[in-house]
Amino acid sequence: xxxxxxxxxxxxxxxxxxxxxxxxxxxxxxxxxxxxxxxxxxxxxxxxxxxxxxxxxxxxxxxxxxxxxxxxxxxxxxxxxxxxxxxxxxxxxxxxxxxxxxxxxxxxxxxxxxxxxxxxxxxxxxxxxxxxxxxxxxxxxxxxxxxxxxxxxxxxxxxxxxxxxxxxxxxxxxxxxxxxxxxxxxxxxxxxxxxxxxxxxxxxxxxxxxxxxxxxxxxxxxxxxxxxxxxxxxxxxxxxxxxxxxxxxxxxxxxxxxxxxxxxxxxxxxxxxxxxxxxxxxxxxxxxxxxxxxxxxxxxxxxxxxxxxxxxxxxxxxxxxxxxxxxxxxxxxxxxxxxxxxx
Numbered sequence: 001x002x003x004x005x006x007x008x009x010x011x012x013x014x015x016x017x018x019x020x021x022x023x024x025x026x027x028x029x030x031x032x033x034x035x036x037x038x039x040x041x042x043x044x045x046x047x048x049x050x051x052x053x054x055x056x057x058x059x060x061x062x063x064x065x066x067x068x069x070x071x072x073x074x075x076x077x078x079x080x081x082x083x084x085x086x087x088x089x090x091x092x093x094x095x096x097x098x099x100x101x102x103x104x105x106x107x108x109x110x111x112x113x114x115x116x117x118x119x120x121x122x123x124x125x126x127x128x129x130x131x132x133x134x135x136x137x138x139x140x141x142x143x144x145x146x147x148x149x150x151x152x153x154x155x156x157x158x159x160x161x162x163x164x165x166x167x168x169x170x171x172x173x174x175x176x177x178x179x180x181x182x183x184x185x186x187x188x189x190x191x192x193x194x195x196x197x198x199x200x201x202x203x204x205x206x207x208x209x210x211x212x213x214x215x216x217x218x219x220x221x222x223x224x225x226x227x228x229x230x231x232x233x234x235x236x237x238x239x240x241x242x243x244x245x246x247x248x249x250x251x252x253x254x255x256x257x258x259x260x261x262x263x264x265x266x267x268x269x270x271x272x273x274x275x276x277x278x279x280x281x282x283x284x285x286x287x288x289x290x291x292x293x294x295x296x297x298x299x300x301x302x303x304x305x306x307x308x309x310x311x312x313x314x315x316x317x318x319x320x321x322x323x324x325x326x327x328x329x330x331x332x333x334x335x336x337x338x339x340x341x342x343x
């Protein structure tokens with residue numbers, strides 16, 4: 001039996017083939033009542049849209065590639081959802097790939113996406129990604145792309161991420177105002193731009209006479225790792241007033257590690273973090289954290305990559321999403337405990 005065609009749909013609906021084609025692309029030029037009539041005809045005669053044939057004709061896959069480091073991280077999950085929603089709203093599909101924060105795997109995923117002819121790529125780079133790698137895989141082939149969350153030293157291209165230095169300053173200022181005198185900073189990949197920015201902002205916000213970063217312990221491992229050994233190391237010399245973690249996933253590990261070391265998080269040691277993922281409000285104690293708004297990062301990145309797809313070469317944009325700061329029990333309890341001790 002012959003498969004129904006666009007011509008058959010047009011005849012059934014009493015419209016032109018051009019109108020059917022525009023309905024298939026969900027064009028705003030076609031009134032909703034006409035779209036509904038055409039879709040009823042498509043269903044009535046059993047028409048199935050051959051998207052691949054349309055892609056070949058239009059030289060566009062209507063697919064955006066999204067490559068992230070770790071889909072288990074709540075920040076990345078929220079960013080991914082924002083990209084999918086933003087792309088889907090304009091008729092694009094998202095092809096998701098995970099690098100597991102490994103450069104070799106990232107290379108494999110990006111090449112596979114190029115083979116699938118994605119129109120553009122949004123990339124959260126693996127931690128050891130270099131400007132040379134990005135040039136070879138993305139810039140040289142002319143692939144429209146946007147980096148998110150991790151900027152890469154020496155690479156010029158579209159970028160969207162949280163303003164990490166401003167976030168760090170909010171954390172530092174809060175610790176200064178609550179009277180913390182010694183601070184340990186845990187987690188994050190050493191020499192990465194986001195970690196360096198958060199650390200720099202933290203130092204700027206702290207009081208000059210604070211024992212700044214009594215411990216400064218980076219890690220190259222996954223953000224879901226057990227930080228108990230690092231916490232024990234940080235406590236070996238003295239118990240700091242506060243521990244700042246690179247992100248909330250590290251902070252959740254620190255809450256348990258403090259208890260393992262006989263300390264009550266929040267009361268004995270204040271804990272502050274970055275990202276402000278939804279679980280920050282559900283942890284015990286609830287977690288003070290600087291929000292990086294992954295939904296805004298994902299939405300803006302999608303806008304930029306589709307703009308690059310449509311317009312071609314352009315002057316790169318560097319977008320920093322401004323943070324907010326939520327104070328919760330993990331620092332409020334410390335302030336209350338100190339107040340009781342002084343009375």
